[in-house]
Amino acid sequence: MAQLFEFEKPIIELERKIAELQKFSAEKDIDLSREVETLEKKVSLLKKEIYGNLEPWQKVQIARHPERPNFYDYAPLLFDDFIELKGDRLYADDQAIAGGMALFRGVPVTVVAQVKGKDTKENIKRNFGMPHPEGYRKALRLMDQAEKFGRPILTFIDTPGAACDLAAEERGQGEAIARCLLAMSGYHVPVISTVIGEGGSGGALALGVGNVILMLENSFYSVIAPESCASILWKDTSKAKEAAAALKFTAQDLLKLGVADEVIREPQGGAHYNSRQTADELSAVIAKYLVRLRTESPEALQEKRYQKLRAIGPFQEKSI
Amino acid sequence: MAQLFEFEKPIIELERKIAELQKFSAEKDIDLSREVETLEKKVSLLKKEIYGNLEPWQKVQIARHPERPNFYDYAPLLFDDFIELKGDRLYADDQAIAGGMALFRGVPVTVVAQVKGKDTKENIKRNFGMPHPEGYRKALRLMDQAEKFGRPILTFIDTPGAACDLAAEERGQGEAIARCLLAMSGYHVPVISTVIGEGGSGGALALGVGNVILMLENSFYSVIAPESCASILWKDTSKAKEAAAALKFTAQDLLKLGVADEVIREPQGGAHYNSRQTADELSAVIAKYLVRLRTESPEALQEKRYQKLRAIGPFQEKSI
Amino acid sequence: MFKDIFRRTKYVTIQSAPAPKRTTAVGTRQEPKTVKKELPDGLWVKCPKCGEVLFIKDLEENARVCTTCFYHFRISGRARLALLADENSFEEWDSEILTLDPLEFPGYEEKLLEAQEKAGMIEGVLTGRAMIEGVPVVLAFNEANFMMGSMGSVVGEKIARAVERAIDLRLPVVIFSTSGGARMQEGILSLYQMAKTSAALGRLAANHLLYISVLTDPTFGGVTASYASLGDILIAEPNALIGFTGPRVIKQTMRQELPAGAQTAEFNQMHGLIDLIVERAQMRSTLARLLRYHQEGVQHGATV
Amino acid sequence: MFKDIFRRTKYVTIQSAPAPKRTTAVGTRQEPKTVKKELPDGLWVKCPKCGEVLFIKDLEENARVCTTCFYHFRISGRARLALLADENSFEEWDSEILTLDPLEFPGYEEKLLEAQEKAGMIEGVLTGRAMIEGVPVVLAFNEANFMMGSMGSVVGEKIARAVERAIDLRLPVVIFSTSGGARMQEGILSLYQMAKTSAALGRLAANHLLYISVLTDPTFGGVTASYASLGDILIAEPNALIGFTGPRVIKQTMRQELPAGAQTAEFNQMHGLIDLIVERAQMRSTLARLLRYHQEGVQHGATV
Ligand SMILES: [Zn+2]
Numbered sequence A, B: 001m002a003q004l005f006e007f008e009k010p011i012i013e014l015e016r017k018i019a020e021l022q023k024f025s026a027e028k029d030i031d032l033s034r035e036v037e038t039l040e041k042k043v044s045l046l047k048k049e050i051y052g053n054l055e056p057w058q059k060v061q062i063a064r065h066p067e068r069p070n071f072y073d074y075a076p077l078l079f080d081d082f083i084e085l086k087g088d089r090l091y092a093d094d095q096a097i098a099g100g101m102a103l104f105r106g107v108p109v110t111v112v113a114q115v116k117g118k119d120t121k122e123n124i125k126r127n128f129g130m131p132h133p134e135g136y137r138k139a140l141r142l143m144d145q146a147e148k149f150g151r152p153i154l155t156f157i158d159t160p161g162a163a164c165d166l167a168a169e170e171r172g173q174g175e176a177i178a179r180c181l182l183a184m185s186g187y188h189v190p191v192i193s194t195v196i197g198e199g200g201s202g203g204a205l206a207l208g209v210g211n212v213i214l215m216l217e218n219s220f221y222s223v224i225a226p227e228s229c230a231s232i233l234w235k236d237t238s239k240a241k242e243a244a245a246a247l248k249f250t251a252q253d254l255l256k257l258g259v260a261d262e263v264i265r266e267p268q269g270g271a272h273y274n275s276r277q278t279a280d281e282l283s284a285v286i287a288k289y290l291v292r293l294r295t296e297s298p299e300a301l302q303e304k305r306y307q308k309l310r311a312i313g314p315f316q317e318k319s320i
Numbered sequence C, D: 001m002f003k004d005i006f007r008r009t010k011y012v013t014i015q016s017a018p019a020p021k022r023t024t025a026v027g028t029r030q031e032p033k034t035v036k037k038e039l040p041d042g043l044w045v046k047c048p049k050c051g052e053v054l055f056i057k058d059l060e061e062n063a064r065v066c067t068t069c070f071y072h073f074r075i076s077g078r079a080r081l082a083l084l085a086d087e088n089s090f091e092e093w094d095s096e097i098l099t100l101d102p103l104e105f106p107g108y109e110e111k112l113l114e115a116q117e118k119a120g121m122i123e124g125v126l127t128g129r130a131m132i133e134g135v136p137v138v139l140a141f142n143e144a145n146f147m148m149g150s151m152g153s154v155v156g157e158k159i160a161r162a163v164e165r166a167i168d169l170r171l172p173v174v175i176f177s178t179s180g181g182a183r184m185q186e187g188i189l190s191l192y193q194m195a196k197t198s199a200a201l202g203r204l205a206a207n208h209l210l211y212i213s214v215l216t217d218p219t220f221g222g223v224t225a226s227y228a229s230l231g232d233i234l235i236a237e238p239n240a241l242i243g244f245t246g247p248r249v250i251k252q253t254m255r256q257e258l259p260a261g262a263q264t265a266e267f268n269q270m271h272g273l274i275d276l277i278v279e280r281a282q283m284r285s286t287l288a289r290l291l292r293y294h295q296e297g298v299q300h301g302a303t304v
């Protein structure tokens, strides 16, 4: 059973009541099927009500759920084959980023993804999904290879942000991210970036320069963590909820802002209730866009990606 | 006064005798000018005899002379302007390799050079001229920039070899050197490599893939240090002298073997007797080749460099 | 004199060029009030490095570099421009692009008005073309006085346009960075300005045009992780703090005490991330030399 | 079963492909005596890792991998070829290029004769084309039995020719490295084979053709610092020692004690230098998968 959130408790209580009723009905041999049916309808409505109107802060909690499927959960469900390739060829293999080659519906693709751990031990190994420069340089190496061989690139974003320690500073965290941005913007192959969990700041963006930007329904993608934003704005990290609303970082917000191209449905309650179903939705939507992009010329792929980036961010120009 | 070698002692003794004679002549007011003249002629002959017939091992000693001019000695003599650029943008700035932009006879060039220190302190800073992977990656970065902007590349080789410690292994010494070889072989700009001192193995070759390979008269360029060769062949490092002869690594040998394109004259006794004169010779010969190479098309520069490499190393082919 | 530069390992100091002319930037549509704005209250200021008490007038006359220890104080974009560009050579671009408040972010409009008042400009970057010692160049300056040089949509747009225009004109680009990073108040739109500016610089590079990035105190976050790090040549001013994550955040979140000198220009150079550390007094002549090396179709009195 | 490969962090193990066929390499001009040559005296050998006493017959039948602990013993190039290539698919190239003694180096001619006798081939690399699970590929194998796989002029020439022919044929290249480095006896000419082979691989890359480098025990020196490190994909066999400077030299010259496991395939992978560590039993199927990803104009049953 997945860890539960406060806002899910009314649903669980109702479900518990139905179970009690059914038990009682069976023990006493009394027909309560109509009552159960009524309650089940009520649960269904309640779920729609609660899960259909999640506030940004609640989505943050779902996106950060420790059991939320990560890239390694999706990979065998999304791909017919996957070969992980390691290392930046310079310094280390950063396990906060995984990458390699895969067959996606028969098409060879290059895949790069941030990966959080599922438990403390794995999180230490993967630095809680916060990549060091060597992680971005591995990603760059693999994406450059995709460009060389004309393979589409699929990236999966799931990080609280880039590593923010002294080691990251020493090895040029800024340079590593900037190189990814520059390189991705220039590729002549289709690039599809999907936010599958947390999209934390520049560390997320480093894999986010796609022709198409997709977001899972309960993911978020933000310039700053809501806690840090609250701390700066109101000197109070407990106001993260308000910051979460102000930052307009949910999938639906990004769709409205013209950054995300499509929001991908999750199972009711979140991806962690059914990773296979989530993978199927992911696969279908990615496939839809990949089909479109594969009809474009290399030049058009580059030009359209560039124009997409150029169009992000509104301003008003005085006529002179 | 420069440190003297054993083989220079007869010259020095004779010169001392002349000095004594001149002193005696002056003190006693006796005309010994004819005797002095005869002796001076003798010195001159002796110098020609000794310096003109240096054995490989003696050249090794000259090439390794602690006062032999290094890149930093030549730079202000060779260039009208020089701006040193640092760092590999990845990990560190390796001071065993210096690089930057210079004006060579009015032509903007990119310069990359190995640098040994002149004293213990500087040698520690420069790791005795033995670059780590970050040094080769700095060189690669600067040479790639020369290619980007169409600038000729001048490299200066002077290293006992690449760093051979655990840190070098950890950061991919082999990969770093290999990348330099691949990149240099593909450039579309003129590349002139000059061995100015010791050319030690793969660590030297990493800067040695030139359209033109020049060598100072008393430099050497070898697949292995003579001491190591002696140790492998005869289990006796004291036989380095024999190994030095067997390895055929002097400038004159490399000219014969078709690897070096020209041997550049040094002042009698070696470059350390007159670094300005050496720089003038260097400048003239480099300029001569640069004039030629600048008339070539980018494609021809690449193709001819490739064909030069392809032609190195004889073999016999059975007709089938 | 010339030899010195081969031996000095820390800074490149060039005596060969004339001392920077203090030109006044003209051709701009706004009064350069910024220099005045920078003056703290009173007539003197204490140097944070050597502790020397400096008369503000002396400090300003020395391009805001401590006359005792050469500590480099922050300086406005327009003041930098005046130190760098040839007289009357500056043509400002895109000065009338106004920032919107796309997220209707709490307090953003007030913050913008405050910043405009403080910096004397309507957004946090100054762009245009000028000549440096006769060499034409496209210039951009982040403005620390404008919301700590943060990058919103207008900053991103102005930089991207300047770079694109440099491609059209086949000119090199020099950008002086100073920034706390992305601009929170524009959320994801601000974040993607990193990608937008990097993409424009990618096209500049594909056109074989030079880009020199000059990092000044402080350069952090989204600006470090985009255009500031993408120069063919990276120059930093002495003692400038440069990094991805700010030192306070590193200390707080990682509970990691930074060693003395961490994230300084000198630290960054030691770690291979900076080509040159150049004192403000030599910036003009150094840029001119570097630009001349890259001038297309210009002969340098070549005898080869 | 399939899921396993996502969770295993150390080796990629693929069960989906059929077990490697032990094909015999034919179409070659020399008898593959080399497998026999590798047998040590007697009927058994002790595993250096687990200490198990192994019957040589069993070891050979298991592709020279310890049946107890999976320690990978060295294996000749021809034996590798037999494990990898489709039956009857190998066409050997340039088998008749003879080595000269351009430096008249003391003892070189005798060494060469000895090596030819020991390895059963006239030089230290085997090149040609073959099919792996039906995918055409250019192959090269360094031969450890031939002067420790050292690279002289003929080795360099044969590799360069194989790569050039791959460009003509638009085929991918797979090279199995095992080498002590450059060949001392050919001096500077040997050194420049590093540049020659790297240059050829540069052209392969410029032609967008795949190069997979497989590093096997031991790979050092000039080979590590040239073609062995230049693969689009770098594969190592488990427990292979890989480095630039040999461990003995590091210990002697640097007086530096290497930590346990230094320079192993696993050490190199941890330091970011190796993509994949692949057991010998899975080499054929893994190469086939990687080659198929890069096959030009071949549809993989795409539904996208
Ligand atoms: Zn001071």
Ligand SMILES: [Zn+2]
Pocket: D047, D048, D049, D050, D051, D052, D066, D067, D068, D069, D070, D071
């Ligand atoms: Zn065993």
